Amino acid sequence: MFSYYLQLGLRSLRRNPMLTALMVMAIGFGVAASMTTYSVFRATARDPIPQKSSVLFNTQVDAFGPENIEKGEPPPALTYKDATALLRAHKAKRQAIIYPVSVSVIPDDPARLPSREGAYATGSDFFPMFDVPFIQGGGWTPEDDEKHASVAVITKSANDKLFNGAQSVGKQVNLDGRLFRITGVIQDWAPQPLFFDVPNTGGFDEGASVYIPFTRAVDLQLSTNGNNNCVAEPAEGWANYLQSECIWLSLWSELPTKADVDAYRGYVTGYAAEQQRAGRFRWAPNVRVRDVMDWLDVQRVVPPESQVSLVVSLGFLVICLVNTVGLLLAKFMRRAPEIGVRRALGASRKDIYAQFLIEAGTIGVAGGILGLLLTGLGVLGVGLVFPEPIARLATLDPVLILLTLVVAIAASVVAAFYPTWRAAQVQPAWQLKSN
Amino acid sequence: MQIKPILAALRRHKAGTILIALQIALTLAIVCNALFIVHERVDRVNRPTGMDESNVIAVQNRYVGSPPNFVPLVKTDVQALRSIPGVESAYATNSYPLRQGGWSTGIQTKPDGTKDGVPTALYFGDEQTLKTLGVRLIAGRNFNAGEVVTVQPQQTPSPPQVIVTKAIVDKLFPNGDGLGKTIYLSKGKPSTIIGVVEKLTVPWTDFDHLDNVTIMPVIFNSGYQHFLVRTRPGEQDAVFKAIPKTLYGVNRMRVLPEKYGVRTYDMVRSRAYEADRGMAILMSVVCGVLLAITAAGIVGLSSFWVGQRRKQIGVRRALGARRSDILSYFMTENFLIALAGVVLGVVLAVGLSQWMFTHFEMKRLSFTYVLVGVVVLLGLGQAAVFAPALRASKVSPVEATRSV
Numbered sequence: 088m089f090s091y092y093l094q095l096g097l098r099s100l101r102r103n104p105m106l107t108a109l110m111v112m113a114i115g116f117g118v119a120a121s122m123t124t125y126s127v128f129r130a131t132a133r134d135p136i137p138q139k140s141s142v143l144f145n146t147q148v149d150a151f152g153p154e155n156i157e158k159g160e161p162p163p164a165l166t167y168k169d170a171t172a173l174l175r176a177h178k179a180k181r182q183a184i185i186y187p188v189s190v191s192v193i194p195d196d197p198a199r200l201p202s203r204e205g206a207y208a209t210g211s212d213f214f215p216m217f218d219v220p221f222i223q224g225g226g227w228t229p230e231d232d233e234k235h236a237s238v239a240v241i242t243k244s245a246n247d248k249l250f251n252g253a254q255s256v257g258k259q260v261n262l263d264g265r266l267f268r269i270t271g272v273i274q275d276w277a278p279q280p281l282f283f284d285v286p287n288t289g290g291f292d293e294g295a296s297v298y299i300p301f302t303r304a305v306d307l308q309l310s311t312n313g314n315n316n317c318v319a320e321p322a323e324g325w326a327n328y329l330q331s332e333c334i335w336l337s338l339w340s341e342l343p344t345k346a347d348v349d350a351y352r353g354y355v356t357g358y359a360a361e362q363q364r365a366g367r368f369r370w371a372p373n374v375r376v377r378d379v380m381d382w383l384d385v386q387r388v389v390p391p392e393s394q395v396s397l398v399v400s401l402g403f404l405v406i407c408l409v410n411t412v413g414l415l416l417a418k419f420m421r422r423a424p425e426i427g428v429r430r431a432l433g434a435s436r437k438d439i440y441a442q443f444l445i446e447a448g449t450i451g452v453a454g455g456i457l458g459l460l461l462t463g464l465g466v467l468g469v470g471l472v473f474p475e476p477i478a479r480l481a482t483l484d485p486v487l488i489l490l491t492l493v494v495a496i497a498a499s500v501v502a503a504f505y506p507t508w509r510a511a512q513v514q515p516a517w518q519l520k521s522n
Numbered sequence: 523m524q525i526k527p528i529l530a531a532l533r534r535h536k537a538g539t540i541l542i543a544l545q546i547a548l549t550l551a552i553v554c555n556a557l558f559i560v561h562e563r564v565d566r567v568n569r570p571t572g573m574d575e576s577n578v579i580a581v582q583n584r585y586v587g588s589p590p591n592f593v594p595l596v597k598t599d600v601q602a603l604r605s606i607p608g609v610e611s612a613y614a615t616n617s618y619p620l621r622q623g624g625w626s627t628g629i630q631t632k633p634d635g636t637k638d639g640v641p642t643a644l645y646f647g648d649e650q651t652l653k654t655l656g657v658r659l660i661a662g663r664n665f666n667a668g669e670v671v672t673v674q675p676q677q678t679p680s681p682p683q684v685i686v687t688k689a690i691v692d693k694l695f696p697n698g699d700g701l702g703k704t705i706y707l708s709k710g711k712p713s714t715i716i717g718v719v720e721k722l723t724v725p726w727t728d729f730d731h732l733d734n735v736t737i738m739p740v741i742f743n744s745g746y747q748h749f750l751v752r753t754r755p756g757e758q759d760a761v762f763k764a765i766p767k768t769l770y771g772v773n774r775m776r777v778l779p780e781k782y783g784v785r786t787y788d789m790v791r792s793r794a795y796e797a798d799r800g801m802a803i804l805m806s807v808v809c810g811v812l813l814a815i816t817a818a819g820i821v822g823l824s825s826f827w828v829g830q831r832r833k834q835i836g837v838r839r840a841l842g843a844r845r846s847d848i849l850s851y852f853m854t855e856n857f858l859i860a861l862a863g864v865v866l867g868v869v870l871a872v873g874l875s876q877w878m879f880t881h882f883e884m885k886r887l888s889f890t891y892v893l894v895g896v897v898v899l900l901g902l903g904q905a906a907v908f909a910p911a912l913r914a915s916k917v918s919p920v921e922a923t924r925s926v
Binding site for chain 1: 537538541542544545548549551552555556559584586587588674675676677678708709746770774775776777779796797800801803804805808811812815816818819822823825826827829830874878881882883884
């Protein structure tokens with residue numbers, strides 16, 4: 088019966104090509120607009136590290152005071168004093184301070200120009216904590232952190248550029264005229280959103296190609312390549328800067344269990360209370376320990392543009408559906424006499440339902456295919472509408488393809504419910520009489 | 523007008539009527555919000571910086587290595603840039619309008635002011651800065667070369683002389699006697715306002731005080747420098763190509779990033795407003811397609827109605843109705859449906875705008891846009907129904923005698 092209804096449906100669609108084309112286009116455009124903007128929204132709202140996002144926590148300690156912050160939210164970064172004190176306490180399974188620096192990589196070949204690379208100064212725990220994928224060697228050791236060692240981890244592209252992709256562990260890389268020993272090479276790794284450096288990147292960034300120990304970077308007086316905010320001007324010199332109330336560091340911790348989180352939060356609160364007792368903070372402890380998704384949410388990583396365009400295109404899809412309901416109603420009701428004849432010859436209401444829903448389904452399939460093509464175009468064209476770091480995240484993957492087809496077919500079947508119901512209500516006797 | 527019979531007839535086509543009205547309502551809600559977004563974004567993109575942006579080139583430069591003092595390097599580079607044929611003026615700075623990154627602080631009028639002060643962006647420069655930016659000095663004088671001081675990293679710059687924008691003097695000294703007054707950019711360190719420029723905007727596109735800028739005669743001891751270069755008209759392209767060669771010729775130990783190393787001001791501007799332009803394009807496309815689909819939907823449903831009522835039309839014609847009566851019947855019918863649609867649509871549009879206002883910190887929809895939307899949709903409905911209505915008016919009275 089299915090294939091017979093399918094044939095009937097196709098024949099009916101051919102009979103009225105303009106109306107059919109209109110419905111297919113409405114479904115296609117509506118679905119494509121929603122799916123294209125959804126692909127952007129999905130990219131910006133996704134979990135960057137799903138296997139661990141619930142056990143990784145960012146720490147905030149208010150070093151600015153209530154009059155310098157908004158709505159009681161502590162600043163997004165830490166002072167050197169607070170970050171290093173919390174790190175030294177070792178109250179988490181793994182912990183690392185992170186801040187962006189910019190280094191010049193000087194090639195050994197004097198004929199080649201030096202290049203500027205984004206880099207992060209961080210601790211040895213960074214690599215195991217964030218599951219950073221190594222292709223050669225590994226991260227540096229906690230002893231290297233202690234010794235303020237000149238070691239570095241570089242990405243595959245940096246390795247390709249500097250060593251033509253060869254084995255480079257143990258070799259030296261020249262950063263700003265100083266040699267660093269390479270301990271490992273990682274994939275070009277930059278989870279999006281770049282959760283561990285949201286305050287400086289807004290969440291979407293190509294990531295770094297070099298990682299060096301935090302302790303060494305501080306020795307070299309490498310100032311942050313990101314934001315530095317001070318409530319009071321620090322006295323001159325690097326040592327005074329480190330002791331100042333300027334915020335420029337992130338601290339991330341891995342806390343595997345709920346109990347760990349509570350204990351850690353308690354510790355950080357206690358630390359802030361201690362600072363208050365010591366007279367440094369003139370306010371009650373104001374600290375936050377947030378996991379990855381909470382952190383991204385609070386930092387409003389999803390750009391309002393991507394949300395607004397998703398809302399608008401969903402509205403667009405709804406209008407296309409209303410449009411399709413109207414057109415299907417017109418199409419089905421025009422065939423009232425035919426329905427009357429079928430019903431009079433013994434077809435049940437269920438048969439009528441099946442026939443017309445299958446016909447609507449074929450429109451959905453056609454609309455879905457058109458929608459898929461347009462979504463493909465849309466995803467390619469996302470670069471015209473969204474800034475590059477976000478646009479490149481929108482991709483047409485199997486999940487999106489499947490979703491496009493499912494949404495298109497579901498939408499057209501939903502749109503067909505009312506017209507089909509009306510069709511099934513056709514009174515055979517009345518139709519036969521009027522003819 | 524024959525409104526009563528139309529309403530009576532519509533009552534027999536409840537579903538179709540409601541669908542068209544609903545579609546018009548939803549379209550109105552989306553279209554006027556989308557157009558409003560387009561308007562807002564286009565407004566932002568066209569905001570002036572106060573500069574004369576043509577013939578200006580921005581250079582981003584990082585020196586490699588860490589000498590104790592970058593100042594001689596910076597001075598040599600500025601000299602080299604100024605001697606490129608076709609260059610009118612050039613200077614080194616930390617930031618410029620639309621750069622999207624820079625420094626800001628609060629201005630105090632007392633040496634130990636503890637309040638937040640008047641927020642301002644800080645631009646470093648020298649005696650060629652005003653000329654290069656092309657801003658208009660409306661009071662006081664320019665810097666002279668002898669006033670330029672060196673500022674160390676992690677130090678708040680507070681030179682003895684500064685030039686500020688009119689927006690700042692107006693805020694600090696509402697009596698209009700700001701020129702020559704002392705301000706404090708750093709505790710206890712006075713700066714005198716020696717000049718006032720008409721308008722210059724901050725580096726950021728989202729900043730509450732767009733016109734609050736302080737220009738200071740400062741050379742910053744840092745490996746990260748920006749150069750702004752003004753060329754003579756018509757020589758921008760030649761200078762654009764000459765800049766990397768000249769700078770690498772002076773000193774190879776530097777990085778001019780591939781994408782953003784050397785940019786014309788057009789490039790700076792289009793990069794700064796990338797997201798706004800994109801949003802405006804997207805919303806315009808959505809509006810266009812949406813109106814087209816709604817129009818097509820109205821054509822489709824009206825054609826169906828006309829087809830369904832051929833017999834009735836024939837009867838009316840046979841009983842003496844003119845073609846124009848039939849035409850106006852369908853036009854009026856559509857107008858009534860569209861009217862119901864826009865009434866509902868206005869409510870939806872305001873609701874949607876309110877929702878976006880609370881969720882995405884967007885501005886509230888202005889009433890003009892609702893009005894424009896209403897007119898557009900009523901017009902669209904009339905235009906869409908015209909073809910089917912015309913076809914209806916051509917139904918011959920003979921149809922009355924035919925069975926369907």
